[in-house]
Amino acid sequence: MLRLIRPGYLSVSRTPTLYKIIVMTTLSAPFLLLTISGLLIGMLTVPGASAQDHPDSEEIARYEKILLEGGHSEEFEEARLFLNRYYRSHVTNNEENVPDYKLPELLISDDGRVIESAEQWADLRREEILKLFKENVYGKVPGFEYEMAFIERSADRQALGGLATRKQVSIRFHQNGKELPENLTIDLLIYLPNHTEGPVPAMMGLNFYGNQTIHPDDGIHLSTKWMRPNEDLGIIENRATEKSRGYYLDRWRVEDVVRRGYALVTAYAGDIEPDDPSRMRQGVRYLAYGETGEPAADEWGTIAAWAWGLSRMLDYLETDDQIDYERVMLMGHSRLGKAALWAGATDERFAIVVSNNSGSGGAALSRRRFGETVGVINTSFPHWFANNFNRYNGREDELPLDQHMLLALIAPRPLYVASAKEDLWADPEGEFQSILWASPAYELHGLEGLPVSERPELNKPVMGSIGYHIRTGVHNVTAWDIEQYLNFADLHFN
Ligand code: GCU
Numbered sequence: 465m466l467r468l469i470r471p472g473y474l475s476v477s478r479t480p481t482l483y484k485i486i487v488m489t490t491l492s493a494p495f496l497l498l499t500i501s502g503l504l505i506g507m508l509t510v511p512g513a514s515a516q517d518h519p520d521s522e523e524i525a526r527y528e529k530i531l532l533e534g535g536h537s538e539e540f541e542e543a544r545l546f547l548n549r550y551y552r553s554h555v556t557n558n559e560e561n562v563p564d565y566k567l568p569e570l571l572i573s574d575d576g577r578v579i580e581s582a583e584q585w586a587d588l589r590r591e592e593i594l595k596l597f598k599e600n601v602y603g604k605v606p607g608f609e610y611e612m613a614f615i616e617r618s619a620d621r622q623a624l625g626g627l628a629t630r631k632q633v634s635i636r637f638h639q640n641g642k643e644l645p646e647n648l649t650i651d652l653l654i655y656l657p658n659h660t661e662g663p664v665p666a667m668m669g670l671n672f673y674g675n676q677t678i679h680p681d682d683g684i685h686l687s688t689k690w691m692r693p694n695e696d697l698g699i700i701e702n703r704a705t706e707k708s709r710g711y712y713l714d715r716w717r718v719e720d721v722v723r724r725g726y727a728l729v730t731a732y733a734g735d736i737e738p739d740d741p742s743r744m745r746q747g748v749r750y751l752a753y754g755e756t757g758e759p760a761a762d763e764w765g766t767i768a769a770w771a772w773g774l775s776r777m778l779d780y781l782e783t784d785d786q787i788d789y790e791r792v793m794l795m796g797h798s799r800l801g802k803a804a805l806w807a808g809a810t811d812e813r814f815a816i817v818v819s820n821n822s823g824s825g826g827a828a829l830s831r832r833r834f835g836e837t838v839g840v841i842n843t844s845f846p847h848w849f850a851n852n853f854n855r856y857n858g859r860e861d862e863l864p865l866d867q868h869m870l871l872a873l874i875a876p877r878p879l880y881v882a883s884a885k886e887d888l889w890a891d892p893e894g895e896f897q898s899i900l901w902a903s904p905a906y907e908l909h910g911l912e913g914l915p916v917s918e919r920p921e922l923n924k925p926v927m928g929s930i931g932y933h934i935r936t937g938v939h940n941v942t943a944w945d946i947e948q949y950l951n952f953a954d955l956h957f958n
Pocket of ligand 1: 797798799800821822823824836841844889
């Protein structure tokens with residue numbers, strides 16, 4: 465059953481066995497042909513495309529082979545840049561260019577069994593899907609020994625004018641009894657509401673440029689870690705300056721969170737691992753590879769490292785009796801939304817997971833190839849995923865999974881996916897289709913899943929076990945977004 469929901473394209477039937485989406489346009493036939501052939505020679509429709517954007521298939525295959533070999537050679541860098549330019553020249557923001565595609569079956573096991581119960585899901589299908597994502601997308605965490613120490617650095621009961629208690633706690637890593645370099649420290653910033661008795665539920669998430677960016681509160685330690693440059697924010701020579709204090713006040717809304725009875729817990733993602741292809745050893749992957757080792761093709765990239773770090777933060781929360789670690793809502797924006805989803809998939813202690821504009825490699829379906837594609841993301845951020853993910857550059861149909869299956873790994877725990885209308889790079893429609901097709905995993909548990917079958921109007925949240933909204937505006941986290949997440953948490957925690 466296909467339903468027309470917007471002029472120019474059709475939405476999917478919700479019959480779980482009929483995973484098929486057809487795009488009805490005159491342009492789709494040639495586009496599909498090109499995708500299948502993998503050649504893309506005839507992309508004359510791309511405005512401004514030059515001859516360099518149409519390399520022959522042999523050249524592409526040669527460069528793709530170099531990417532798959534991994535490493536840090538000049539050859540690798542040349543291949544990456546070449547392919548990045550190539551994949552970027554084929555990006556589309558036009559729904560008419562979305563090819564026909566067929567999603568892999570969510571509820572059919574590898575050996576063809578139809579999954580009909582929550583038990584079968586937990587014992588069989590969930591494990592299969594998790595394995596697929598580990599091997600092909602985010603990478604496995606290899607075995608290694610480590611110990612952690614939790615050190616309370618400061619506690620102020622009169623923070624935010626008496627509204628909250630601010631605690632700063634460091635997670636230090638040790639290996640074989642030896643303390644590791646100072647940069648291997650995750651500095652947690654925690655605000656606890658003063659008006660309620662603990663243990664309180666928490667909203668937790670990683671931040672992009674240090675804890676001091678979430679609030680102008682001058683008691684927050686200024687991060688001293690390496691950061692991506694950002695002059696507007698006051699990140700000068702890869703270090704945070706005082707100017708960055710409170711820059712992201714509106715993304716975190718600390719007072720609102722605390723007033724509603726939640727603790728807010730955050731850490732700088734770069735404390736777990738810097739967001740840079742050459743800095744793996746300054747982060748937690750050092751624990752696995754030391755000074756010289758390298759991840760195998762199916763082992764973790766930075767997103768999985770961030771997710772691993774989020775789990776260590778939750779380990780700390782288990783020891784903090786002011787916070788109810790069984791009621792933690794994990795929220796992540798954009799690349800950190802991808803990490804939040806993967807953390808929620810790999811660690812079932814996270815009670816609620818929120819993906820804010822996570823897009824490609826996050827909530828959005830890869831097969832739609834709308835906005836950022838697999839080829840673009842892998843060649844722009846070569847450190848984010850397992851090297852194996854490169855196998856699917858320009859070959860999304862060969863993926864043994866799609867992102868609806870990642871979302872389904874959160875089931876039966878509540879999941880919220882949010883998009884922004886103008887954030888086409890993250891493919892809002894692909895994010896919506898993805899939760900639609902994840903919903904059967906919730907229904908299997910006797911839950912409502914997504915309460916609608918068609919995309920709701922702008923700024924009209926829907927909340928079942930799956931929550932969703934698409935708001936007006938651009939790629940960002942707004943006060944309104946946070947308000948919806950807190951409403952969702954109230955709904956499920958109270
Ligand atoms: C880039 C990247 C996205 C990512 C975003 C972000 O736009 O292509 O995949 O989500 O950065 O993290 O803000």
